[in-house]
Amino acid sequence: MAITKLMNIKDTGTSDHAGHLNRLLNYMMNPDKTQEEAKVGAVNCILESASVTMQQTKESFEKITGRQGYHFVISFKPGETDADTAYKIAEDFISEYLADKYETVFAVHDDKEHIHIHIAFNSVSFVDGYKYHYANNDWAKIIQPIVNRLTSKEGLSTVELDPNEKHDRYKDHNTYRDGTDNFSDMIKRDIDVAIAESENYEEFLRIMKDRGYEIKEGKYLALRGKGMSRFRRCKKETLGIDYTEEAIRNRIPYESLNTYKAETDEEAQKIVYSRIPRGKRAKLSPVQKKYFARLYRLKLIQRRPYSKAWQFKDEIKKMHKLEEQYLFLVEHDITSLDHLKEVKSDLDSERKKVAGAKSKNYRTVKKLRELYQVASEMSDLAPGERLYQSGDKEFESEHIRYSELSNLLKKEGYSYEEIMRLKEHYHSEELLLKEMSKKASRDVRIAVSIIKELEEDMIRTPEPDKENDIQEKKLEKTKEKELIRQPKIR
Numbered sequence: 001m002a003i004t005k006l007m008n009i010k011d012t013g014t015s016d017h018a019g020h021l022n023r024l025l026n027y028m029m030n031p032d033k034t035q036e037e038a039k040v041g042a043v044n045c046i047l048e049s050a051s052v053t054m055q056q057t058k059e060s061f062e063k064i065t066g067r068q069g070y071h072f073v074i075s076f077k078p079g080e081t082d083a084d085t086a087y088k089i090a091e092d093f094i095s096e097y098l099a100d101k102y103e104t105v106f107a108v109h110d111d112k113e114h115i116h117i118h119i120a121f122n123s124v125s126f127v128d129g130y131k132y133h134y135a136n137n138d139w140a141k142i143i144q145p146i147v148n149r150l151t152s153k154e155g156l157s158t159v160e161l162d163p164n165e166k167h168d169r170y171k172d173h174n175t176y177r178d179g180t181d182n183f184s185d186m187i188k189r190d191i192d193v194a195i196a197e198s199e200n201y202e203e204f205l206r207i208m209k210d211r212g213y214e215i216k217e218g219k220y221l222a223l224r225g226k227g228m229s230r231f232r233r234c235k236k237e238t239l240g241i242d243y244t245e246e247a248i249r250n251r252i253p254y255e256s257l258n259t260y261k262a263e264t265d266e267e268a269q270k271i272v273y274s275r276i277p278r279g280k281r282a283k284l285s286p287v288q289k290k291y292f293a294r295l296y297r298l299k300l301i302q303r304r305p306y307s308k309a310w311q312f313k314d315e316i317k318k319m320h321k322l323e324e325q326y327l328f329l330v331e332h333d334i335t336s337l338d339h340l341k342e343v344k345s346d347l348d349s350e351r352k353k354v355a356g357a358k359s360k361n362y363r364t365v366k367k368l369r370e371l372y373q374v375a376s377e378m379s380d381l382a383p384g385e386r387l388y389q390s391g392d393k394e395f396e397s398e399h400i401r402y403s404e405l406s407n408l409l410k411k412e413g414y415s416y417e418e419i420m421r422l423k424e425h426y427h428s429e430e431l432l433l434k435e436m437s438k439k440a441s442r443d444v445r446i447a448v449s450i451i452k453e454l455e456e457d458m459i460r461t462p463e464p465d466k467e468n469d470i471q472e473k474k475l476e477k478t479k480e481k482e483l484i485r486q487p488k489i490r
Contacts, residue, residue: 033110
């Protein structure tokens with residue numbers, strides 16, 4: 001039985017709009033999951049430059065922002081199929097459902113018991129520029145029936161479904177990947193602790209409420225913690241067999257804080273000591289020690305339960321800032337305030353160089369922009385040109401226009417292929433320079449913040465030598481006053 005999950009991939013909200021999409025593609029092509037990338041493929045694009053091609057399609061239709069792509073996962077039961085069969089099903093599904101309109105990357109992961117297929121495709125069609133649209137209940141009406149037909153053809157079981165019944169298979173990619181699934185671990189952990197602290201089921205519910213959970217009781221016990229948009233049902237398919245209402249009621253009389261501690265102690269990882277000779281660890285400079293100490297104290301917040309972390313958002317924000325500052329100090333091996341100012345000066349120079357390179361790249365691209373448009377029009381006419389060359393005279397007008405554009409490029413000293421390579425090169429250069437500029441600006445910002453804090457610390461706490469000078473001067477003044485007060489001897 002192969003079941004399909006559908007997700008969309010959001011814009012990051014930064015200049016790197018396709019950041020989430022790029023990370024997904026890197027995950028999909030992991031050699032450890034795909035037989036050293038033997039089970040990875042691409043349709044309508046080259047695998048190595050798939051993300052660049054998808055971005056160029058968005059740029060050509062001026063649809064850079066918004067949803068960047070879509071992610072389908074087709075999962076099989078453990079032992080039901082093999083990687084080769086799954087690979088064929090993926091190819092057939094892409095051919096039938098996406099109809100050769102979207103740049104697509106797919107991969108078969110067989111590193112776990114249940115083999116599964118990842119399919120990621122561009123949100124914008126390279127054919128007509130229209131964005132992919134998921135209509136209500138398409139999963140039950142179109143998508144899963146295609147999967148059923150392909151799996152049945154390979155002799156595999158299928159999913160029984162009613163096209164008129166609404167199915168919630170379509171999820172936001174970030175919520176599915178980063179949020180909702182992570183809440184399951186948090187809920188199970190809090191349930192375990194609440195069971196251990198409770199004498200009966202009513203006390204269990206009260207403790208869960210005290211931990212910040214909203215509770216609904218109906219056919220299933222349902223919980224919603226801070227930061228969760230929906231209630232999570234306590235049933236076998238959601239949290240596991242040990243977290244149903246019946247299982248919780250049965251566990252309460254037999255589990256206590258002592259048994260909970262014993263179980264967690266057994267699961268804890270043990271330190272294994274090694275006799276392998278190691279080099280000495282580099283000592284931290286005084287500046288690095290100061291920020292490490294601050295960071296260490298704030299990191300104690302992480303020991304609090306997940307469900308309470310929302311109460312400490314300011315401290316967590318401060319912790320992240322200190323962590324950023326500490327890593328900066330270590331990366332540049334800062335030893336003193338003067339050294340930090342030197343590094344900051346170098347970073348300012350680096351930032352200016354990158355800004356100059358960005359301007360130069362922009363001017364070059366601006367000169368080539370008209371040729372890019374010519375090449376783009378040739379791309380649109382390419383299918384008609386191929387059909388004309390194969391003997392179909394209905395596409396003669398496309399052939400004439402294609403030839404005119406090709407000659408126009410030749411007059412400028414370029415071919416279509418050269419222009420496309422230049423476009424990809426300068427686009428990659430632009431992304432690289434953006435990333436370098438972003439890092440340089442971030443490093444300068446961090447350096448300025450540390451310099452400001454260190455200088456404020458010096459004002460609040462005088463240097464030891466200066467403090468001694470002040471004390472000595474006070475002592476001298478005191479002695480002078482005492483001498484003045486002493487009676488004169490005649």
